[in-house]
Amino acid sequence: MSHKLTFSGRISGFFFEVGDMSLFAVRYFREVFRGPYEFRELLNQCYTIGNRSLLLVGVTGFILGLVFTLQSRPTLMEFGAESWMPSMVSISIVREIGPVITALICAGKIGSGIGAELGSMKVTEQIDAMEVSGTNPFKYLVITRITATTLMIPLLIVFGDFIALLGSALVENLKGGVSFTLYFNKVFNALSFGDLLPATIKSFFFGFVIGLVGCYKGYHCKKGTLGVGEASNSAVVYASMLLFIVDFIAVFISDIFFEI
């Protein structure tokens, strides 16, 4: 039985979801500093989120660096500014493209995975069973996953940036005869703490957002197999959207503190 929601109903539904997700986040922060800790599950989740995503992030990052350099090269050559390629690529990747692209990939892979996993657990009443057996499902399922994404996404972004720069260096080496040493020398000449630190700090927020949205959508999944799919899908959509909002706020704040 389906019924159409009115416009005001949709608006109030959106605000309800935002408020509920905020409460979910508050609950996370309240529970995360309170024992007992599920370290084994945390490590397990870190492995799943970190190690299992490295290949995807690495390949995407490598291609990103490769393509970015190949596409920018003709334009820079037109101005006789090929020597600026390492500076341009490194600043773009480290500041913005690397963290955002990696986070979006992770939102697609990890966010949807968490949403589907928790959603199916909800549908099959495994979460209820955990509550009945005396295990805190929020601590076991949510805290570990959000913490794991918060810790692993920044590392994945670091790997992604590095591999993207390797891809760019490879193109420069093959097309422009620039040695890897010179390339990375120029990269570190161009970069400053103002580029790396805000990007690293915001990547923790990206990880938190991905884990939070995935867990929230899975944890509040509707009954039935349709609900699992919906939870998985909406986790990706909401996480991606929130990532851009967080990115905008992060850039805005870092502009004040680091004078970008």
Next chain:
Amino acid sequence: MSKKKSQIIRLGVFVVLGTLLLTAALYFIGNRQHLFTKNIDLYSKFRNVNGLQVGNNVRYSGIDVGTVNSIQIQSDTLILVRMLLRSSETQFIKKNAVATIGSDGLVGNMIINIIPREGSSASIAKGDTISSFSRIGSEDMLTTLNVTNENAALLTADLLKITTEILNGDGTLGMLIRDKRLAQDLKASIYQLKIASTNTSQMIADLETKISAIDMENSAAGILLTDSIEGNKIRHSLTQLVTLGERLNEIGNSVENIVDEIENGNGALSYLTTDTLVVRQLDATLINIKESTKRFNENMEALRHNFLFRRYFKKQERVQRKEAKKEN
């Protein structure tokens, strides 16, 4: 169990590698900004820093030796720039070095170039201030270029006016260009000039041949040209000639004065030459003298035949005859 352990090991490797990468990146960036090296501070004062910012590189002879640490306005015309230089490289930078603000390439960041100067001086120490030199900024260059452009526009307008006048045949240049007759005259003149120059060169060649044919040692011309003693004599003679000329000139002047006086009727000569009555009287006197002389001769002849003086005249004849014989 072993699967779990391997998973944890892999996770550990992942975390360690990720952290190392981040740390390395932070270290390299920090190293570029000389955060992990021992530094000394060096100051320089500029009138205009041309957009220099904190963190810009400081170079000594093209090598990065530090960064700009702070930029402070000291007065309305003076800006104090504090630089942090790696202490390991400060021994090479002397106190007489000059700091200039430049650009790293055409569109690069601003940098401070420390340029060494000649002469011996002690190495810089912590807190030293080195002199600065403000180069012309791009804005100044553009201002100058703007003035040059305006001048060029004015010049072009003037040039256009001049060329129009020339094309219309106005003015000397216009006449020179438009007048065909003048052009033909000019052509003819140039042709004559060409002939003259050919003749001149021919003359010079002849002169050279003649000069080379002169016997420099024996001929008079050679002596004149080469002998210094003869040269001195000639110079002396010439001096005398000049003196003589001057004297002749004086004489000439005197003669001129006399002539003037004669012409003006002063003196006896003028009287004689200009008064016709006197000349007529003088002529008559001369005729009288001539007649008197004739009569005197007749009287003398008569006297010779006189017995009183006959003896004396015979004696005179004898003496004359004797002298004539002696001579023969």
